[in-house]
Amino acid sequence: MSVWAVLAAAGSGERLGADRPKAFARLGDAPLLAESVTRLDASDWIDAIVIAAPPGWEEPAILLTEELGAGKVTSCVAGGATRAESVRLALAEVPEEATVAVVHDAARPVLPEEVVGRVLAPLSEGWDGVVPGLPVADTVKRVRRDQVVETLEREGLVAVQTPQAFLAPVLRAALADSGEASDCAALVEARGGRIKVVAGDRRLLKVTTRDDLAAVSAYL
Numbered sequence: 015m016s017v018w019a020v021l022a023a024a025g026s027g028e029r030l031g032a033d034r035p036k037a038f039a040r041l042g043d044a045p046l047l048a049e050s051v052t053r054l055d056a057s058d059w060i061d062a063i064v065i066a067a068p069p070g071w072e073e074p075a076i077l078l079t080e081e082l083g084a085g086k087v088t089s090c091v092a093g094g095a096t097r098a099e100s101v102r103l104a105l106a107e108v109p110e111e112a113t114v115a116v117v118h119d120a121a122r123p124v125l126p127e128e129v130v131g132r133v134l135a136p137l138s139e140g141w142d143g144v145v146p147g148l149p150v151a152d153t154v155k156r157v158r159r160d161q162v163v164e165t166l167e168r169e170g171l172v173a174v175q176t177p178q179a180f181l182a183p184v185l186r187a188a189l190a191d192s193g194e195a196s197d198c199a200a201l202v203e204a205r206g207g208r209i210k211v212v213a214g215d216r217r218l219l220k221v222t223t224r225d226d227l228a229a230v231s232a233y234l
């Protein structure tokens with residue numbers, strides 16, 4: 015069984031508002047990207063890594079992986095206009111023989127090794143994909159303009175994170191449908207795939223705004 019990681023790092027980081035793409039914003043002494051690359055490279059579960067870099071930043075991304083000595087990184091491609099497109103482009107670099115693809119957001123730098131194990135285990139029990147999720151603490155409402163349309167029942171809601179693990183051929187087929195979604199699991203669900211939820215981890219907090227950089231630093 016070979017497990018390939020796809021690291022989605024190609025976003026521009028509009029909401030962070032740095033003078034460079036989010037993956038190269040500073041987290042401590044290093045670019046944000048360094049943390050997830052280091053952790054994936056050190057993972058006992060991961061055999062190889064493909065990075066989707068911000069267009070024009072492939073070279074700095076490669077230099078960074080060399081500096082880090084991240085030998086599992088086999089290639090670094092320019093990402094696309096959307097997250098799904100970036101994953102699609104990176105997955106094209108994953109060999110046909112790969113058994114499993116683990117998709118992770120570079121915007122979630124703190125990746126605990128045990129979560130990688132948790133998302134991989136159910137793939138041998140007939141699941142197409144596995145995602146980490148956390149119970150939702152707040153009440154979630156659907157809103158149109160500023161008017162509440164619906165209050166969702168909190169019971170049964172989970173906030174989903176990455177890493178998300180998939181049988182590689184299933185993910186490939188789902189991405190070929192050229193749909194768009196904020197996570198890969200939704201594309202697999204859309205074609206009837208079975209996705210399991212396992213326990214997520216608070217430390218997998220996604221860096222979206224400036225405040226999140228400080229919050230994530232506390233978990234380093």
Ligand code: CTP
Nearest residue numbers: 022023024025026027028029095096100120121
């Ligand atoms: N991503 C990507 N390619 C894109 C858009 C997003 O690889 N075209 C990646 C980001 O690099 C990030 C993850 O998907 O690791 C989650 O996206 P998000 O947090 O929205 O990051 P950005 O799109 O960069 O931020 P923003 O939406 O604020 O511009």
Ligand code: MG
Nearest residue numbers: 025026027097
């Ligand atoms: Mg985005």
